[in-house]
Structure formats: C-alpha cells, structure tokens
Amino acid sequence: MNNVKRSEIAEVIYDDVMLMTETVEMDRGERVEMMVDIYDSADTVRYHDLRTNTERHQPLQHTGSVSVKNRKHRAVEVCLCLVCVLLLTAVMMLCVYFTTERNQLLNHINNLTEEREQIKKKNDELQRGICKQDQRADNFKWTYYNFSCYYISSEKKSWSDSRRDCQQRRADLVIINSKEEQEFLQKVVGNDHFWIGLKKTEKVWKWIDGTTITKGYWKDQSQSSGCALMTSSGWEALPCWPSYGRKYICKRIILKSA
Template identity: 35%
Template structure:
C-alpha cells in the first residue's frame, strides 16, 4: 500500500492556523483579564463609595439625634421659663395687692398705734406683720415676700425693743448661711450691732438663722441662733 504524504504547504497552513488560534485565545484571555481587573477596580471603588455613604449616613443620624435632644432640652427650658414667668406674674399680683392693702392701713396705724388690718402693726415708718403660725426660716421669708415685705431688719435699740414687745419667739431677717460666722440681713447688709443673748450665737449643729426671744428679761439681749429648718413664728417688715 502506498503511503500518502501531506504536502509541505498543507503542514505550513495547519501551523499558521494553529498559531492564529493561539494568538486569538491569548488576546481574548488578555482582554478578559483586563475586563476582570477593571471590574475589580470598579467593585473596589463602589465598595469605598458605599462605606463613605454609610459613614455619612451614620454621621447625619447622630447629628439628627443630637439636634432632637437639643430641641427637647430647649422645649423643656422654655416650658420651665414659662412656668416661672407665670408664677412670678402671680407673685407680682399678690405683692401689688398686698402693698395696696398695706398702704390703706398706714394712716390708721400711724394715727392710733393700734393693730393694723390683717395682722400688721405700725412703728416708726414701718409696718410689721406678726404671724399666727409657725414655719421654717425660708418659708417664713417667702411668706413675707408674698406680702410685699421681708423678714424684719432691726436697725436700732428702739426697734429691737419694739420687736421684743410684740411678745413672740420669732424668726428675724438675719442669717450666716452663706458664710459661717458672717451674719447678714436679708437685704445683704452686714450685721453691725447685735442683740444676742449671753453665749450666742453658738452654732450648735449648723444653727444659721436668727430668732428673737420674748421670754428674756433684758429686751436688748434676746437673739438666738437656731437651725433654719425649725418651725417658728416670724415677723415681716415693710418700710413705708
């Protein structure tokens, strides 16, 4: 049997076809590799953008929550201020009404020396209110303020004798609650002349508020320091 030999040009053609296919495959491989790298880059970029957006979202959420908190706080402060304003308006009305009542009885008190209306008494250009109940020093002062007055300030021996003769054990407008040992009147002035009982003030157990005793023999040695939370009668003064 005679063997058949592939012509040389046919072998060359096959070689060229194979080389072309390899080249095309390599080109496609390279292209796919480039596309993969580009897609990977785009994926990485999108991931970074997503993370940045998530961070911005979280930051905006935190800012929103902080603003909401500030808004709530401001709303509460506004409501508190409104309540304080309403209370002060009511107190102002009470004080004005009490001042009118006090002014109406000044003439009667100054001309007769008798007790004024609603527990007030007149002495040396001042009106004095004598309580019929007992309260702490702070509560007593608040009652005086609501009456358009304040706890009594004793400026002279004569006034001390007058207050003594009111026959009360009562709070007066003197305290060292701000600075221990520094006694000041409710108008902020420092005590210059005191009418303390012997051995007083002794500050036994934070006794920071002053009272006057009637049950002493000498009217000008009748003050005592006591705990401000103790309940006593009190005396208000309104200079007219």
C-alpha cells in the first residue's frame, strides 16, 4: 500500500518536474524568440537611422558641390569683367593718344603750310623784284609770271638773232609748258607776232631744249614752215629765214622754293 502511494507520488512529482521543465524550456524559447525579435528590431532601427543619416548627408554634399561650382562661375565672371574693363581702358587710352597725336600732327602741318606760304610769298616778292630790276634796265620790257621772268621785245629780229639776244640777257626763247602759260602770253602779245622757242627739225617740231611737243596750240593745221610765232589766237608757222624779222619773247626761269 505504501509502495503504491510512493509510486503515485513519485509519478506526480516527475510529472510536475517535467511540466516545470517544459515550462522553463518554453519560457527560454519565448525569451530567445523575444531576444531575436529585439535584435531584429534593433537592426531595423539601426538600418533606418543609417539610411536616414545617409539621405540627410547626401543633400549636404550636393549642396556643397553646387556652392563650389557657383564660386567658380563667379570667379570666372569677375575675371572676364576685369579683362573687359582693362581692354576698354586700353582702347580709351589709345583713342586719346592717337587723337592727341593727330591734333599735334595737324597743327604741325598747318604751321609748315603757313611757313611755306610765307616763304613762297617772300620768294615771289624777291623774284618780282628781280624782274623789276630788269624792267628798269630794259625800259620795263620784263614781266613776271609763275616763277619766271619774261622779256617782251619791241624790236624785230630773225629767229636765230632773237634767240642770241635772249641768251645775252641770261634767258632763252620761251618754252611753253602749260595751257595757263599759253593763255598768259596770248594776252601779252595782243595783236602782234612774237618768236617762241619752237622749231621744226627733220620734219618734227621740237623745243629749243630738244623735247618734242606733246600738245600744240596752233592757229591752223598747216605747219609746213620751220619756226613758230605766238599770236593772240594761237601759234603760226613761218620760215626761219634771216630776212624774216619778228618780235620775240625771252624767258628766264627763277629757281622755285621748296
């Protein structure tokens, strides 16, 4: 009887122990599961915080790079502005320099022109004075025109004798170099005829200095004779015979001023 009771008590105790063991194991399993859940939650929180921090720092880095680029762009703009200012300043200085130089050059040219005109005027007066001296010596037969003195004869000679007389007066028979000179002499001769320094040699009309005429002022187209005469209406041709005496025009060229 006692043995049966002991056996029953032992079984009850064993059952209780097993129950307690299972309970402990269940509690331990629940703890392990709870610890796993806690660690999982912690990892999730850490991952979320890490991701949040990463996302938070990324805009800061992007903002920093944008700021660096803006500073670079501003530096380039400032440099370009400085270069433009320097170029503008250089252009303005060059304009001022060249304007000043131009004004000085124009003033210098004007001064030289005035001095040249004064020298020309004095030289012209001197040359007129020379012609006037010849006029007094030759009964006012000399006249002045464009840096030359002209002797207008009143006596008649052959063409050769006329030239010889001009040479004795430190001149020669007139050579006409321009239309203006031709018109001037046409007014001087009036209605008379005067030998000029033009002669036909070997069927060619040449001036006494050996040059061939390039333009003639002939009165008509018939120039078969050998020496030329000046008239108020143009040139005429006449044989160079010694018996043909005419008045004549001598010309003395006065050295022009520079």
